[in-house]
Amino acid sequence: PESRADGATLNQGHIDMPSYFYRFILAISLLLPLAAQASDASDFVAASSAQQAELLEAWAAKPTAERVELLEALRDGRVAADSSKRAWIENNDQYVPADAQAPAAADAPTPDEPRKLRLNNRLRGLIETALASHQLLAADTQLRMAAALQLQKSARPAQLELLTERVASETDSSVKR
Incomplete structure (x- = not known):
């Protein structure tokens, strides 16, 4: 697999999505305490x-x-x-x-x-x-x-x-x- 500048990897022409998925989950988890408090x-x-x-x-x-x-x-x-x-x-x-x-x-x-x-x-x-x-x-x-x-x-x-x-x-x- 070859790496891209944004951290994703190309694996036989497909973008490896875990890094995007983990970033999304991290962003959502950071917002949850705000929603919980409200x-x-x-x-x-x-x-x-x-x-x-x-x-x-x-x-x-x-x-x-x-x-x-x-x-x-x-x-x-x-x-x-x-x-x-x-x-x-x-x-x-x-x-x-x-x-x-x-x-x-x-x-x-x-x-x-x-x-x-x-x-x-x-x-x-x-x-x-x-x-x-x-x-x-x-x-x-x-x-x-x-x-x-x-x-x-x-x-x-x-x-x-x-x-x-x-x-x-x-x-x-x-x-x-």
């Missing part, structure tokens, strides 16, 4: 109560800074859903779409149509635990300390790896204790 709120409002609990436990084990706003809105009772299961967040007495990049639907609701989510006590506890996990990533020492104290009471087994990593990387001795 849909966290949508996934949550579309899920059943049991699925919401699973999402919260997964989020607590793998925190990301981008999810903090959603968790705070859930904690504060400011997340709503419309009849099409689109997520909305209440800010200053107005509902704004949780996913600003979502395509507009033909039946887009008016701002007064979303209904606030009803959360049971189990979900409220899981929200607090997930939020505390996310706050372990904060730059503010006091916030990390409060999160560590919260997690001493409510950490889940799935969070063990995260907690071990955060203790090892913590620079403030008062938080580490």
Whole structure:
């Protein structure tokens, strides 16, 4: 087989496609986290109560800074859903779409149509635990300390790896204790 300048190889007159295929897969895989973040709120409002609990436990084990706003809105009772299961967040007495990049639907609701989510006590506890996990990533020492104290009471087994990593990387001795 002879090589071409673009990295593909000619094999008896046929272009060897794996290099193009791998580049395509790599490009798609790099975009997936962006799509996943954009849909966290949508996934949550579309899920059943049991699925919401699973999402919260997964989020607590793998925190990301981008999810903090959603968790705070859930904690504060400011997340709503419309009849099409689109997520909305209440800010200053107005509902704004949780996913600003979502395509507009033909039946887009008016701002007064979303209904606030009803959360049971189990979900409220899981929200607090997930939020505390996310706050372990904060730059503010006091916030990390409060999160560590919260997690001493409510950490889940799935969070063990995260907690071990955060203790090892913590620079403030008062938080580490």
